[in-house]
Amino acid sequence: MPKYRCNACQGTYNDTLRDGTVYTHACPPLPPDRKGVQPERENKRDENIVTLQSGRVIGIRSEGAGVTPLDAVRLPEPAWITAMKDRIAAAEQE
Numbered sequence: 001m002p003k004y005r006c007n008a009c010q011g012t013y014n015d016t017l018r019d020g021t022v023y024t025h026a027c028p029p030l031p032p033d034r035k036g037v038q039p040e041r042e043n044k045r046d047e048n049i050v051t052l053q054s055g056r057v058i059g060i061r062s063e064g065a066g067v068t069p070l071d072a073v074r075l076p077e078p079a080w081i082t083a084m085k086d087r088i089a090a091a092e093q094e
């Protein structure tokens, strides 16, 4: 299971859960300030998939600051995201 560090929140995660399902990282929210306002994290990453009403997948919600691979495989991002981007690019060629 390739492991990554999120460059925005510094959280580390595997791209696959123990039960085999894909893990989609989204930076956790920052704590609210003294006025109770929750600030937006700079360069927030959100790997949840964006699907248009037509059903067309257009990618992940936000690349944010990107990820750093932490294991020997050194994939630049979770493989399922690369595969999804390849499918989107192929569909745009048609």
Ligand SMILES: [Zn+2]
Binding pocket: 006, 007, 008, 009, 010, 011, 025, 026, 027, 028, 045
């Ligand atoms: Zn994060």
